[in-house]
Amino acid sequence: MQMEQNNSRPANGLISRGETPLNLEMPFSSLDQFITPNEQFYVRCHFPIPEIDDAAWRLKIEGAVESPAEWSLADLRQMANHTIPATMECAGNGRSFLEPKVKGVEWDLGAVGNAEWTGVWLRDVLARAGAKGDAIEVILEGADKGPIKEPPRPPGEIRYARSVPMAKARGDVLLAFAMNGEPLTPAHGFPLRAVVPGWFGMASVKWLERVIVTSVPFNGYYQSIDYTYWEQRNGLPTLVPLAEMRVKAQIARPHIGEIVAADAEYRIHGAAWGGESDVAKVEVSDDDGASWHPAALLSEPVKNAWRFWEFRWNTPAHSGDYTLIARATDSVGTTQPARRVAEYGSYMINHLLPIRVQVR
Numbered sequence: 209m210q211m212e213q214n215n216s217r218p219a220n221g222l223i224s225r226g227e228t229p230l231n232l233e234m235p236f237s238s239l240d241q242f243i244t245p246n247e248q249f250y251v252r253c254h255f256p257i258p259e260i261d262d263a264a265w266r267l268k269i270e271g272a273v274e275s276p277a278e279w280s281l282a283d284l285r286q287m288a289n290h291t292i293p294a295t296m297e298c299a300g301n302g303r304s305f306l307e308p309k310v311k312g313v314e315w316d317l318g319a320v321g322n323a324e325w326t327g328v329w330l331r332d333v334l335a336r337a338g339a340k341g342d343a344i345e346v347i348l349e350g351a352d353k354g355p356i357k358e359p360p361r362p363p364g365e366i367r368y369a370r371s372v373p374m375a376k377a378r379g380d381v382l383l384a385f386a387m388n389g390e391p392l393t394p395a396h397g398f399p400l401r402a403v404v405p406g407w408f409g410m411a412s413v414k415w416l417e418r419v420i421v422t423s424v425p426f427n428g429y430y431q432s433i434d435y436t437y438w439e440q441r442n443g444l445p446t447l448v449p450l451a452e453m454r455v456k457a458q459i460a461r462p463h464i465g466e467i468v469a470a471d472a473e474y475r476i477h478g479a480a481w482g483g484e485s486d487v488a489k490v491e492v493s494d495d496d497g498a499s500w501h502p503a504a505l506l507s508e509p510v511k512n513a514w515r516f517w518e519f520r521w522n523t524p525a526h527s528g529d530y531t532l533i534a535r536a537t538d539s540v541g542t543t544q545p546a547r548r549v550a551e552y553g554s555y556m557i558n559h560l561l562p563i564r565v566q567v568r
């Protein structure tokens with residue numbers, strides 16, 4: 209496993225996982241604020257960051273709508289604005305824990321963050337354009353583009369695009385121009401991005417330029433080849449696009465390899481989140497999962513946002529290596545799987561992750 213300390217760090221304290229496309233992760237051990245500051249929020253890009261002239265930029269809506277339309281940033285700012293919290297986790301977060309190794313960015317625990325997003329409801333934009341009755345999905349397309357390197361791949365260049373089903377599009381999907389009260393930065397999708405609360409990050413399309421309402425299922429590259437997993441349906445493995453985040457608790461401190469004083473009290477702490485359901489319970493084990501102890505959930509639950517938790521650990525009197533694990537359960541009773549689910553491929557890494565520490 210890669211250790212945080214071994215990677216180069218840009219000035220803002222993020223860990224670099226690649227320059228073009230830009231991929232940056234937060235050192236999760238530094239977690240201490242419910243709202244992740246913008247300069248500490250992870251960055252995940254598939255293509256170079258597009259340069260966008262915000263004066264010329266327009267959001268276009270087309271497809272199965274009564275009246276195709278386009279709006280400038282100023283037009284969107286003048287519509288009813290809303291601010292919502294949402295925790296966003298990359299579907300590949302925690303990939304460095306997978307054995308054997310799989311393809312993809314080697315994220316440790318920090319491809320996750322929690323921000324307050326301000327913008328307009330997608331449903332308000334859909335209502336203005338008049339989505340037709342047979343519409344089933346809404347495709348969100350970004351301005352970023354490039355070729356796909358490995359087969360199976362579409363020819364030429366493609367733009368980053370994902371779809372959401374009509375029910376979600378008419379629900380809580382926000383088209384955001386601000387993050388924690390500041391205009392979006394280029395890396396986070398300036399001038400406008402989607403925020404799909406409770407879903408893995410890949411759904412929250414950045415540099416949004418085109419909204420396409422469709423009456424047939426969308427099978428674009430990032431909807432059908434990438435960002436999918438095998439779900440057992442009717443006894444058959446069926447390829448399904450990734451959507452909702454899976455319930456998960458992560459330990460911020462101690463970090464892997466941390467030296468912890470013997471026979472003392474140590475505050476184990478971290479965050480837990482659960483897709484569209486609230487986190488109901490977090491437990492901690494200090495014996496590699498043999499026994500579990502309840503952690504304290506901190507503050508009040510906030511819809512679609514992570515929940516901080518802590519556990520006051522009376523560390524063992526004997527020096528040695530110990531394996532800590534955190535385990536979350538959501539309000540509908542779903543608990544993290546004990547072991548890796550093979551059907552998830554290189555995504556949805558929410559099985560129990562061991563944090564090995566040294567007690568001295």
Ligand SMILES: Nc1nc2c(c(=O)[nH]1)N[C@H]1C(S)=C(S)[C@@H](COP(=O)(O)O)O[C@H]1N2
Pocket residue numbers: 249250251252253254255296297298299349350351352368369395396397408409410411412413414415416
């Ligand atoms: N247009 C576009 N949108 C995108 C992506 C992208 O590469 N292009 N990456 C997606 C993925 S995989 C994630 S996890 C989130 C990351 O958002 P962030 O960089 O603001 O953290 O953006 C999503 N939206």
Ligand SMILES: [Mo]
Pocket residue numbers: 252297298299300409410
């Ligand atoms: Mo992602």
